[in-house]
Amino acid sequence: MIDVEEYITLVIHTPERAQLLKNILESHGMQIRLEDFVSFKSPMTVAQRVKIIPKDLPLALRIIESGDNYSPALIEMKMAGMSGNMLIPVDFSESSKVAVTIGFKLARRIGVHPVVMNAYVAPLFNPAVSGDADPMLAGEDIAEAEEARNIREISSVRLSKFKRQIGEWQKQGEVPDLKFTASLLEGVPEEVILSYCKDTPPVLVVMATRGVDRKEEELIGSVTAEVLDSCRVPVFTVPEHCSIDSIEDVKRLMLFCNMDQHDIMTVDALMRMFEYPDCEVTLVPVMSRKGSRVKSKMTALCDFFNNNYPTARFSLFLPQSEDYRKGIDREISDKDIELLIVPNKRTNVFSRIFHPTIAHKFLFERDMPMLVIPV
DSSP: OGGGHHHHHEEEEOOHHHHHHHHHHHHHTOOOOOEEEETTOOOEEEEEEEEEEEGGGHHHHHHHHSGGGGGGHHHHHHTTTTEEEEEOOOSSSSSHHHHHHHHHHHHHHTOOOEEEEEEEOOOOOOOOOTTTTTTHHHHHHHHHHHHHHHHHHHHHHHHHHHEEEEEEEEHSSSSOOOOOEEEESSOOHHHHHHHHHHOOSSSSSEEEEOOOHGGGGGGOHHHHHHEEEEEEEOEEEEETTOOSSSSGGGGEEEEEESSHHHHHHHHHHHHHHHHOOOOOEEESSSSOOOSHHHHHHHHHHHHHHHHOOOOSSEEEEEEEEGHHHHHHHHHHOOOOOOOEEEEEEEOOOOHHHSOOOHHHHHHOOSSOOOOEEEE
16 A cells, blocks of 8 residues: 555546546556645635656656647557557668668567658659740740759659669668568658658668768758657667667767756656667766756756666766866776767758757767657
8 A cells, every 4th residue: 555645646627638638647557646726715625636657757758748638549559669560761772771670679679660751852843834835934834854864763663673682681681681672762861761750650760870080061951850850759860881780789878958857758758669678878968057956856856867777877977178088988988888878959051050969960970879859
């Protein structure tokens, strides 16, 4: 029997919404208490406290953040990863093999279906040509239509060839032997990826990136950077020269914290998605701010994670503000960090150029895998 004093208040709602949330939380195995909240202005019950056990806080926060009006169907879909797919965009370059190899390993690890997708850009074509239109204009339109059809056919042939190549890699044991779907879509790659993620949200997007020595040329137009700006599902980026033999062996992680409830949801999602029973996580504040408040918040987070995920080991790193980036680089090297986990907010092109986020800085400056979580 749990002592009443061990419960904490999650939210305060109207009685109807409190009862609905109670039912949803209990369906996920939580023990819930409802307590009347009486306003000093009225003796009547106008709201209720929804109280939970502290250990259930990470999952409860994920649930209340995952759906509008606590729609049970929507919440269950989101809690299950929506479509149950993993999107792996490819362009048939050498880095595409890296994306497929890592993507399929991740898909096997978290139990989802990989979707290999290629996007092609066809010329603009206006089929509506009136009978008295300029014959030359009609001829140009017809030529563009032929060109568009050729591009589709070429892309289709290349995708079919790439599918066969994946089959060969699977036979050779280089890529996990999973069933997968290949999709060919028309449009600008970053727009196609974002549209897919909006219409059929995957559990994860896996994208290969160029090495540091080749990233400067795509600082403005990087497809990966564009996706990070607007994608509302997690994105796993992997450099083209990276080799991960086993996802299970990636144990040394660095997590950048916003010092708010998103950190709790991020860690809970990480532990659930990758089923990490044993790993070392270094917590770093996402901003180089001084003061005891930052240290106390980070210490509280670290203690919370160590108490709730006892098989993992969480530690703090508080870089000096005047040497923030260099300090992080040294810590990555000293601890041999294998994966960066970065919260990322939506930004536009202007912000990316003049106020790049941590995710963008590491995307273009470091050759190491990175899991970017939208916040």
